[in-house]
Amino acid sequence: MARNDIYAHFHPDEKPFVDRAWEWVERAAELHELRRTDFLDPRQAHILFTLANRHPDVALRLDGGYAGAERQRAIIAPDYRPLEAEEAGIAVLAVGSDDRRIGELDHGDYLGAMLGLGIKREKIGDLHVRDDGCHVLIAEDIGDFLRTHLRQAHRLEVSTAVLPLSELQEVKVKLEESTISVASMRLDGVASDVFRLSRAKIVDPIRAGRCRINWKTVEDPSALVGEGDVISFKGFGRFKVIEAEGVSKSGRIRLKIGKYV
Template sequence: MGFHRERMLSHLPPGEVREKMARIIDLAELCRRSSKQQVTDFLEPFLLKTAMDILRGLDDVSVLDDGGYPEAERKRLVLLPGEWELPDSRSCWLMGEVRGEVDKIGHRDYLGSLLGLGIRREKMGDLKLTKKGCAVLVDRDVAAYVEAHWNQVQRFPLSVRLGDGDEKPDFIEKGEEKSVTVASLRFDAIVAAIWHLSRSKADEAISRGLLRVNGLETSDGSRMASVKDILSLRGFGRAILREIGGPTKKGRIRITIWQPVDR
């Protein structure tokens, strides 16, 4: 007997998220029927959590996540029949080394050049900066194509090699930790404080669909934020909510954020 697909999806409204979860349930069913491992695309944090909640407790299918390193934002699910002990996420690291002024190239430049090759974002995990360029976790099926064709970023030549075995890239983190105070933990209040916008400008940006939280477009500024939320405001950048402190003397809330710097 198969999984109760519609019942598992009943709490999700029609739309992109429900469609993606339906495909993941179908993969789990294929895993159960074929007794063969299945692997999802790379998922953003919100989709990953939603999928894990749906699949938790399934009979005959074990679920693991893998993003190449424990703190990864983008991960894929490995679906295993029973208690299979040798999971394979079918992912590998590609190391890009710039022959030029590496400090002039940022995350968006590397990602843009990859997308320009026709590689879908879902086939890539995290892309991280390194001292010599960048490292990106990719689906093994596209690794050879990327290695052969990803030879330039901006105007600079790029050499790419496949990571050796269990080699882990040596990431560098460019960013700044900041402490700001907000009137509340609503997304509109936090967006206004982080990017120095008026509340009305923050509301306008959110209502226009410019805000993504944990990878999901969010148009409701009244929703409340939580620790580890990843906020991305199109045209402004990203911020990670690292800590929520106590109230200040004026009754505001102190929060700590991390803002990556692209260069």
């Protein structure tokens, strides 16, 4: 398949990842290689899945360490090789503290502490934040490093341990639900109401490539959103369009949205 044919289906910013993913697929099919990737976000997983489906001689399995994981590692291999028994190489990093302020830390605090040690985001899966600490899905090969060097999170002393996946304490994602009234399903209009910003202040970040719909970069403020879409804005947060509840007499659309907290 010609590379230009592949690129036509993806955003230009995604070209470097498409190149890498297609190379993984080709090497699995032609050189009979098995590859285990780092953690992929849902958009990257979709791209890889799409490319693998275009090659009849490739098998693919995604694994994030638990059912419903957002970030997942992929195992790519020639189609004759069974993947069910292949290890995904995922462990649990348990972060805790004797300091009662541990309950004040959030997702960004824990993630920032790990990235501050030079760990790449791709080595870290989902984070499960609790009142008494956090369980982080990580690539096994960074477990010893984090256990040795991660001693603070947001200036609070922490302790760490590496656990098997069977000891993961999963925390369900929480959404802060509310209902808004919008004139249309345009991205800029919906986002400005969700974040309570003027449309002018929302348009510039969109055009600058700071917005993603379902983890795909969108630069058109007039792009339409729909039920089930997850919209993220760098610097503002992210939300999900849960349901369109109907149209008012004045013609405005009532939307139930959930902000990630």
